[in-house]
Amino acid sequence: MTAEAFCAAVDWGTSRIRLWLLSRDGTVLAESRGDEGMLHCLQTGFQPALEMHLATVGADASIPVMICGMAGARRAWREAPYLDTPAALSRLPGAAVRIEDAGRDVRIIPGVAQRRVNAPNVMRGEETQLLGVAKVDESALFCMPGTHCKWVGVENGAIVQFSTFMTGELFDVISKHSILAQSVEGGGFDSSHPAFERAMRRGIASPASAHSALFELRAAQLLGYEGVRDGAPFLSGLLIGAEVGSARALYRSQRVHLVASGLVAAIYRTALEVAGAEVALLDAEEAARDGLFAAAGAVWP
Amino acid sequence: MTAEAFCAAVDWGTSRIRLWLLSRDGTVLAESRGDEGMLHCLQTGFQPALEMHLATVGADASIPVMICGMAGARRAWREAPYLDTPAALSRLPGAAVRIEDAGRDVRIIPGVAQRRVNAPNVMRGEETQLLGVAKVDESALFCMPGTHCKWVGVENGAIVQFSTFMTGELFDVISKHSILAQSVEGGGFDSSHPAFERAMRRGIASPASAHSALFELRAAQLLGYEGVRDGAPFLSGLLIGAEVGSARALYRSQRVHLVASGLVAAIYRTALEVAGAEVALLDAEEAARDGLFAAAGAVWP
Numbered sequence: 003m004t005a006e007a008f009c010a011a012v013d014w015g016t017s018r019i020r021l022w023l024l025s026r027d028g029t030v031l032a033e034s035r036g037d038e039g040m041l042h043c044l045q046t047g048f049q050p051a052l053e054m055h056l057a058t059v060g061a062d063a064s065i066p067v068m069i070c071g072m073a074g075a076r077r078a079w080r081e082a083p084y085l086d087t088p089a090a091l092s093r094l095p096g097a098a099v100r101i102e103d104a105g106r107d108v109r110i111i112p113g114v115a116q117r118r119v120n121a122p123n124v125m126r127g128e129e130t131q132l133l134g135v136a137k138v139d140e141s142a143l144f145c146m147p148g149t150h151c152k153w154v155g156v157e158n159g160a161i162v163q164f165s166t167f168m169t170g171e172l173f174d175v176i177s178k179h180s181i182l183a184q185s186v187e188g189g190g191f192d193s194s195h196p197a198f199e200r201a202m203r204r205g206i207a208s209p210a211s212a213h214s215a216l217f218e219l220r221a222a223q224l225l226g227y228e229g230v231r232d233g234a235p236f237l238s239g240l241l242i243g244a245e246v247g248s249a250r251a252l253y254r255s256q257r258v259h260l261v262a263s264g265l266v267a268a269i270y271r272t273a274l275e276v277a278g279a280e281v282a283l284l285d286a287e288e289a290a291r292d293g294l295f296a297a298a299g300a301v302w303p
Numbered sequence: 304m305t306a307e308a309f310c311a312a313v314d315w316g317t318s319r320i321r322l323w324l325l326s327r328d329g330t331v332l333a334e335s336r337g338d339e340g341m342l343h344c345l346q347t348g349f350q351p352a353l354e355m356h357l358a359t360v361g362a363d364a365s366i367p368v369m370i371c372g373m374a375g376a377r378r379a380w381r382e383a384p385y386l387d388t389p390a391a392l393s394r395l396p397g398a399a400v401r402i403e404d405a406g407r408d409v410r411i412i413p414g415v416a417q418r419r420v421n422a423p424n425v426m427r428g429e430e431t432q433l434l435g436v437a438k439v440d441e442s443a444l445f446c447m448p449g450t451h452c453k454w455v456g457v458e459n460g461a462i463v464q465f466s467t468f469m470t471g472e473l474f475d476v477i478s479k480h481s482i483l484a485q486s487v488e489g490g491g492f493d494s495s496h497p498a499f500e501r502a503m504r505r506g507i508a509s510p511a512s513a514h515s516a517l518f519e520l521r522a523a524q525l526l527g528y529e530g531v532r533d534g535a536p537f538l539s540g541l542l543i544g545a546e547v548g549s550a551r552a553l554y555r556s557q558r559v560h561l562v563a564s565g566l567v568a569a570i571y572r573t574a575l576e577v578a579g580a581e582v583a584l585l586d587a588e589e590a591a592r593d594g595l596f597a598a599a600g601a602v603w604p
Contacts (some may be wrong), residue, residue: 123519124522210549213469218424
């Protein structure tokens with residue numbers, strides 16, 4: 003297997019790491035994933051975690067590694083300074099920072115910064131997904147959900163403007179740490195759950211009123227209108243609806259390229275379509291892998 | 304001192320208890336406060352906590368006790384079932400639930416429920432503050448900040464409509480449990496702090512965009528535009544501004560009676576005035592005490 007291996011591609015998030023061993027034509031030869039995200043590695047070191055996952059896929063020391071995400075944050079493994087908007091996606095591979103003492107060729111793709119005093123913003127990881135999915139010279143709007151959802155405007159192959167909604171993290175902290183924790187039961191739901199759809203439509207129609215609708219989740223249960231099983235779909239629908247409603251100006255005149263996977267893809271797609279958007283779905287994990295592969299091909303031709 | 308004591312008034316919150324020994328004319332003879340709120344007493348019992356605070360103020364077994372707040376919640380000391388909107392404030396004293404086995408005359412004032420499927424809501428405690436500040440037959444709008452901020456419409460002396468903003472609790476969970484915890488330093492600030500005022504004005508102008516502005520707090524610090532000392536004022540200003548902006552339809556045509564104390568009073572007053580509201584400030588603690596005293600006078604004439 004290692005005979006045909008070309009490089010390893012690593013998506014290094016805050017709490018997770020995903021590594022793929024790729025051939026010259028982009029075929030996935032092996033993969034490894036785990037909980038050795040940035041937060042973990044700040045304690046235990048980045049290089050041991052990387053070598054562990056490389057060993058898992060059988061990559062010897064000749065295999066170079068292309069990384070995106072939080073390993074390049076300021077106090078993480080090695081800072082990969084942001085490219086500023088407008089940031090041409092084609093500049094990302096050449097701007098990757100090489101880690102000199104890694105024992106092999108290891109590079110980290112930089113994030114992107116929007117240095118506007120009235121709309122400051124940063125991303126790490128999404129720029130590589132965009133490199134994987136956006137065509138050269140493309141102009142398009144991308145919605146990239148996750149713990150933090152990025153809405154990114156790409157013009158002529160460059161990131162020109164973006165905003166961040168902390169929707170996933172708000173769901174997490176509200177459902178775990180607020181009084182609503184009593185009203186939200188864990189476990190999955192589908193995007194056709196009545197409480198999801200009702201709250202989502204309300205958030206879309208009036209994003210500003212989501213703030214006062216939060217407590218109604220609890221009141222509805224105290225008064226017997228809803229049950230604890232409706233809590234997670236309600237809260238999720240309300241927050242995603244408010245995000246999609248608030249972002250409406252962005253997609254009024256153009257298709258939304260939704261970069262997502264699994265349940266998150268399904269519920270964002272539902273919300274976007276209810277809000278009147280035309281949606282093109284792209285798989286988030288493939289996007290990251292394709293972006294890393296593209297960067298590797300540019301750096302190691 | 305006990306010779307002239309008439310009753311004890313107790314504001315029993317989720318996390319705090321405040322008790323006043325009052326004379327027939329409403330004079331405060333003594334007071335006691337502590338952390339024996341509902342959450343504490345669910346573990347240790349309500350009656351022992353009450354008797355401890357009564358002993359602190361020297362109230363013998365002949366002194367009756369009027370209570371408002373969370374002691375009357377469903378799984379707390381004894382449920383005081385909600386009055387439904389429209390709820391005449393004058394009906395509150397007579398609806399107080401007597402605890403038969405308390406060894407003295409102890410009553411809990413009920414909360415108020417808004418039984419509307421599309422806008423369910425409940426309050427416990429604020430109804431008693433309104434009894435303390437609203438005049439008979441008054442029609443007015445009240446803004447009552449706290450962990451949860453209630454906006455209450457009173458017409459002809461009855462609570463007819465209300466909504467709840469979890470602003471205080473959102474500040475708490477976001478600043479403690481989200482990624483923004485790294486960007487928010489504890490400690491006070493005043494309502495003229497530049498970051499407070501800037502974020503507040505933004506929230507007022509566009510409540511729906513507060514959702515995407517949250518992350519800018521972190522980005523502004525990463526990019527060097529702001530420091531960690533700006534975090535708490537920014538987050539507080541953004542959330543309060545979004546609340547005040549979202550509630551604008553309520554106060555466009557009428558004065559806002561702000562029932563609050565201390566820093567909370569100052570920052571809500573600033574936000575309301577920036578949003579164009581005319582504000583009349585009423586002290587929140589006095590409101591609760593006056594409401595309990597009014598109820599005691601009605602029940603024990």
